[in-house]
Amino acid sequence: MSPEAREPYETLAGAYDGLTTDVDYAAVLQFFETVLQRAGHSPKTVLDLACGTGSMSVLLAERGYRVIGADISEEMLTAAAQKAAAMAENPPFFICQPMQRLTLPEPVEAIVCLLDSLNYLxxxxxxxxxxxxxxxxxxxxxxxxxxxxxxxxxxxLDGQVFLDENDESYCVWRAEFDEEENCCYYGIDLFRRRGALWARSFEQHCEYAYDPDTLEQWLREAGFARVECFGDRTLTPPGPDEQRMYFAAWKE
Structure with missing residues (x-):
């Protein structure tokens, strides 16, 4: 019998970092700073929106930015706070907020939202x-x-099955794309070691397939005067078969 489905990242939070060691946060940060330098912008305050376990928040703080990390998952924020607690200076400050109800006490100079977090809306x-x-x-x-x-x-990704494992966790996730809903669903079975036994949990994640032209239109409707689109960590425009693309939207 399958275990009861949990909320996204409810149980995955504890295993997330160990299962995502292939994510090159440093390269993403370098690309972010390349786009900033290209525009002559030098922010001091950065919001890491949908910060997850805080890996990017910590890297940004280590680079000298004053960082706020926001996420909707209390479990992911707990992991982020534990990670930041090891910092001797300038640790990020974390808040629990959904993206669509974001409220800050004062504005910041840059906001990042990375690792396809926007697709989760x-x-x-x-x-x-x-x-x-x-x-x-x-x-x-x-x-x-x-x-x-x-x-x-x-x-x-439709119909694909993927495996991720380390000494403490074993993760199987299956993807299915629903054309009518325009969403990709991931069923994730997570097995975590508990002494000599393994504990199983199940989560369902979902990502919406946003059309890039529509996103640019909505950004301009929101007030962003200039919007740039890039391929995956490159300053060139995205190609027709691009798997990941970046946006830089400027408030003037």
Missing amino acids: TEPEDCRKTFHRVWRALRPGGMFFFDINTPQKLRG
Whole structure:
């Protein structure tokens, strides 16, 4: 019998870092700073939106930025706070907020939302609300920097099965794309070692296949005066078969 499905990242949070060692956070940070330097922007305050376990938040803080990390998952934020506790100086500050209801006490100079976190907004209206909230949370001249899994990638995942494992965890996830809902569903079975035994849990994740042209339109509707689109960690425009693309939206 399958275990009862948990909320996304409820149980995966504890195993997330160990199962995502292939994520090159340093390369993503370098690309973020390349886009900043290209525009002559030098922010001091950065919001890491949908920060997860805080890996990027910590890297940003180590680079000298004053960082706020926001996420909807209390479990992921617990892992992030534990990670940041090891920092001797300038640790990030974490808050529990959904993207579409983002509220900051004062605006920041840059906002990042990485690792296809925006795709997790499965209601398009929530994405539009998020863009408006982000615009209000930025200082004039600030940049909103995010990436998405492209529709091509999400459709290509249909029917795929993937395995991730380390000494403490074993993860099997199956992908199915629903054309009517325009969503890719991931069923994730996670087995974690508990002494001589393994404990099993199940989560279902879902990502919406956002059309890049539509996202650009919504960004401009939210007030962003300039929007740039890039291929995967490259300053060139995305190709027709791009799997991941980046956006830089500027508030003037």
